[in-house]
Amino acid sequence: MITVLFAALPDRWAEYEEPLRRALDDTGLAYDLVTEAAPETVDYIVYAPNSKVQDFRPYTKAKAVLNLWAGVENVVKNDTLTVPLARMVDEEGLTQGMVEWVTGHVLRHHLGMDAHIVNPDHDWVPKAAPLAFDRPVTILGLGVLGAACGQMLARLGFPVTGWSRSEKRIDGIRCLHGDDGLAEALTGAQILVLLLPNTPATESVVNADRLALLAPGAAIINPGRGPLIDDDALLAALDSGQIGHATLDVFRVEPLPQDHPFWAHPNVTVTPHIASETRPDSASRVVAENIRRGEANEPFVHLVDRAAGY
Structure with missing residues (x-):
């Protein structure tokens, strides 16, 4: 027994x-x-x-x-x-939930859905989004969750680049690693998904210098860990327009304090740690x-x- x-x-x-x-x-x-x-x-x-x-x-x-x-x-x-x-x-529950959440929010930003869901001025702008193959996506973190999300996005037609600390080979994903690989993975990305673990090596991995490498107006999606992002640097990049929108599911302090600037920023979506469970x-x-x-x-x-x- x-x-x-x-x-x-x-x-x-x-x-x-x-x-x-x-x-x-x-x-x-x-x-x-x-x-x-x-x-x-x-x-x-x-x-x-x-x-x-x-x-x-x-x-x-x-x-x-x-x-x-x-x-x-x-x-x-x-x-x-x-x-x-x-x-x-x-993989049956936690991974599938993360794949669904990440895919949904990537498509939301890719298609520009917010402009049509919330349109108080009834603006009529008949301009379709580009197709997926013209929207480069980068995923930081190629563990089980990152690999599964990347492969799903690749199947939808997105050119997906993944980065990890150690070398990986994953079908459908351009895999980079190491410090040089990180800069290459970020450069020109229009959508960035963060799925790294929280370790001393990943603390504030998304800082001002790395935000500047992304394509102007890029979207950031963070269902990984709050400390991956330098909050002040992200807010500055949002204010300057370098980052067009941030969808954040995890934070350095949870629940996110009511007076945190993320709540009030027009280009931030806060979700309450629900990406997957x-x-x-x-x-x-x-x-x-x-x-x-x-x-x-x-x-x-x-x-x-x-x-x-x-």
Whole structure:
């Protein structure tokens, strides 16, 4: 009998209990799924970084911590966590949700839909948008989410350039990497999508110098992490017209403070961290598969590289 501790906020337990039990039942393992347990009896921790579990040292029997979030920046630096840490990679739910959100907002900016949705002066300007192949899109971050979004946009006809810290090869995407590659990826892009993790190396990666590389009037879409953007630099670029619009789903402080300039700026769209989320049914299957692997002495999947921070 293995003990699986669900360590997240209480309202998440109501959403996850039944899906997790179904997924664990399918593994054929004998298990006890609990929200409270003596730490020394716990084999696996199904974890959200905002849970009350912050000191992992008492969990002397634990074989792995299985994160429910795609982001691990709030746990990866925890020195008390020494067992394997897996991040949530849920292609069925989390990835699909991100692909839909990013595609929708890229098309919104590409087609200029805002001018027709909100048109109080009843302006009649019969000018169609260019076709997708004339609208270069750059995606910073070519992990599971960035690759999936890029490939969907490429299938729609957009010329997609992707950038990552290390070299990648992804069908349909021009892949660049390294410092020189970053400047090349940004230069002339008309739509920029940010899907990098939040690490010291990506802090304010979108700064004044890099905003200046984009095509004049470019749109920025950030469903990745708030600290990727230098807020002051973005506001200045919006005011100058270098950036035509920013659609932001993530912020340095959340909820976004009511007095933050993003709320009032006419060329900023604020969405409340809804680009995608972990879906209990599909995420539970990901968690259960890692537990099955642990009990079968097979390698865990989606392990976090502690040095890289993701």
